[in-house]
Amino acid sequence: MDLALLRTFVTVHRAGSFTRAAALLGLSQPAVTSQIRTLERQLGRPLFLRQARGVTPTTIGDELAHKAAPHLDALVEITETGLDEDSSLRTLHLAGPPEFTAERALPALTELIGDDGQGLALRASFGNAEETLEGLAAGHHDLAITTARPRGALLTATPLCDEEHVLVAAPRWMARVGPGKLRRKGAHALEDLPIVEVHESLPLVARYWASVFDSRPAASGTVVVPDLRAVLACVAAGAGLAVLPRYLCTEALERGDVVALLDPAVPPLRTYFLVVRTGTLAMPHIVRAHEWLLRAAAGWA
Secondary structure, three states, X not given: OOHHHHHHHHXXXXXXXXXXXXXXXXXXXXXXXXXXXXXXXXXXXXXXXXXXXXXXXXXXXXXXXXXXXXXXXXXXXXXXXXXXXXXXXXXXXXXXXXXXXXXXXXXXXXXXXXXXXXXXXXXXXXXXXXXXXXXXHOOOOOEXXXXXXXXXXXXXXXXXEEEEEEEEEOHHHHHHHOHHHHHHHHHHHHOOOOEEEOOOOOHHHHXXXXXXXXXXXXXXXXXXXXXXHHHHHHHHOOOOEEEEEHHHHHHHHHHOOOEEOOOOOOOOEEEEEEEEEOOHHHOHHHHHHHXXXXXXXXXXX
16 A cells, blocks of 8 residues: 555544645645545545545545554654654744743743754744644644644643733832732622723633632723733733743742732632644654753752
8 A cells, every 4th residue: 555645544534634634745636645545445435534624534534644643753753763863954943822932931941952052953933823734734843832722633732731810010009909808798899990901802811700709800901002011011011910831920929010919819820832743743842842941840840
């Protein structure tokens, strides 16, 4: 059986789409369709059910993928390992949220560059979870960091770390609200405070309110800026309250630039995932960065 046909088949099986598989393989969609039809003729069985959006594997298709994929991944690992001797040729394309990628991931990965600059080369791009996962699935990135666990077989996610969310404001707002009032009135004590957020939908504040107060925020965003570092700067300047990851505001809390308005017994957490296209951890530069980030994350808590 032709290995090229099997490679195309496994890519389609993971992608769930001829179009997406063609993009990942660098082939035209008609070429991918032709290769799958050839393989189906050789086996005498259909491998996929064609649908309006993508394809679904048949039982025989699932069985073949289960048997063939590990061996194809192993062959990729064998061929790619030889390239690792000249790691200066390998560039890792990383994508993730701007704040976490800049504050956590990139400082950790720069150690792989080497003192002489001849180690791993890095290219980073920022985006939200949906954009990042779409870019990874399309082959634009090698490794992605996201707060959303992807669905389907094309992408594989590994939990990286949890971040604690903190309700913060400038000290003058604490004097206005007061811990006693917060304990008595809960979220109602915060209704008159301006909100600083990254999006009009108030994703962080809404998640915090649901987890801690079992309610929804009554106010809309007063300041909306799509970067948590800018949110922190606005909060420190007195613009209002915000919900921020603790790693991002720890220094500001220690300096007294901002204060935590509440200290819940169970603080809200959000999980970050390391995501790759299934099978690409056979590539040395990707698995090296993947393992390095997992080790670094053990010390972030």
